Amino acid sequence: MNIDLLLYIVLFSQIMFLSYYYPRRMLMRIYTIFKNYPPSEFPKLYPESIDKYKNSAKRYQVMNHLIMVLGFGLIVWFYITPRTGGWDQVIIFWYFMIQFLPNIGIELWSMKYHKAMRLLNQGAQKEAVLIPRRLNDFVSKEFLGTVFVIYVIFVGFIAYVDQFDYPWFGGYLNVLIISGVYLFFGSIIYRAMYGKVKNPHQSYEDRKIDIQTLIRQLFSIAIAVTFYAMLQISLKAFGLEAFKAITISIYFHVIGFLSMQWPRLDFINFDVYKDKPALTK
Numbered sequence: 001m002n003i004d005l006l007l008y009i010v011l012f013s014q015i016m017f018l019s020y021y022y023p024r025r026m027l028m029r030i031y032t033i034f035k036n037y038p039p040s041e042f043p044k045l046y047p048e049s050i051d052k053y054k055n056s057a058k059r060y061q062v063m064n065h066l067i068m069v070l071g072f073g074l075i076v077w078f079y080i081t082p083r084t085g086g087w088d089q090v091i092i093f094w095y096f097m098i099q100f101l102p103n104i105g106i107e108l109w110s111m112k113y114h115k116a117m118r119l120l121n122q123g124a125q126k127e128a129v130l131i132p133r134r135l136n137d138f139v140s141k142e143f144l145g146t147v148f149v150i151y152v153i154f155v156g157f158i159a160y161v162d163q164f165d166y167p168w169f170g171g172y173l174n175v176l177i178i179s180g181v182y183l184f185f186g187s188i189i190y191r192a193m194y195g196k197v198k199n200p201h202q203s204y205e206d207r208k209i210d211i212q213t214l215i216r217q218l219f220s221i222a223i224a225v226t227f228y229a230m231l232q233i234s235l236k237a238f239g240l241e242a243f244k245a246i247t248i249s250i251y252f253h254v255i256g257f258l259s260m261q262w263p264r265l266d267f268i269n270f271d272v273y274k275d276k277p278a279l280t281k
Contacts, residue, residue, distance in 0.1 A: 010246050010249045011075055015068055015071035015072065019064045027060070030053075042270060048116060091245075118198075139216060154226045182222055202272065203269045216261065224254050232244065
């Protein structure tokens with residue numbers, strides 16, 4: 001199959017997956033909460049007007065639709081414009097950054113939402129002291145071991161490639177970069193485990209599930225980043241750089257899939273958001 005055609009197919013898939021399917025799943029989750037847990041029965045779930053939250057959801061949808069259109073335009077531009085392919089990977093990377101913007105907006109909205117909830121419920125009981133303090137209380141030792149082994153394999157891979165003295169190879173700088181990614185993810189996990197409770201109403205079990213989900217996502221992404229780094233170095237070493245744009249798009253598919261692993265709504269205790277919440281789990 002022609003490499004350009006394969007690139008168009010993979011990029012089209014990236015557009016549909018990250019700017020249509022992913023937001024659609026997110027919005028289905030949001031609107032299910034609006035429908036099944038209305039402010040009349042769950043007032044503590046809505047520190048502000050539900051209409052404001054519905055408008056935010058609509059803006060999120062519109063942003064993703066516009067980014068979809070931009071992506072289709074990008075495919076057309078790739079098709080009609082003479083290119084060497086040297087910048088394809090960079091262009092796809094920045095398009096992914098644009099695709100990610102609505103989700104950054106969701107994160108910022110979430111921070112503001114929880115801040116409003118805390119301000120309205122400053123006397124709510126804090127449960128931080130009840131959360132287990134060990135990492136293996138949230139993730140299995142086998143998974144932790146897998147992450148460590150893959151990191152060791154990466155260091156060995158860099159040591160092996162370094163002996164060939166490729167002029168383009170960054171050597172152990174690659175280890176430093178990947179180590180930085182691991183440390184950054186570790187700081188996020190540490191903050192989740194020991195930091196301030198974001199939601200003053202959330203039950204102990206629900207918070208534990210949230211932390212477990214976050215840790216599994218970040219560890220899985222760390223594994224994906226490590227394998228992707230090894231793949232990119234291998235493509236360069238074997239002269240297969242024409243596939244770099246395709247592989248980075250597939251990598252973004254993986255990142256999007258891992259980011260979608262949200263806790264099921266029917267596993268969440270919404271009774272805590274009633275006027276007189278039931279006992280938490």
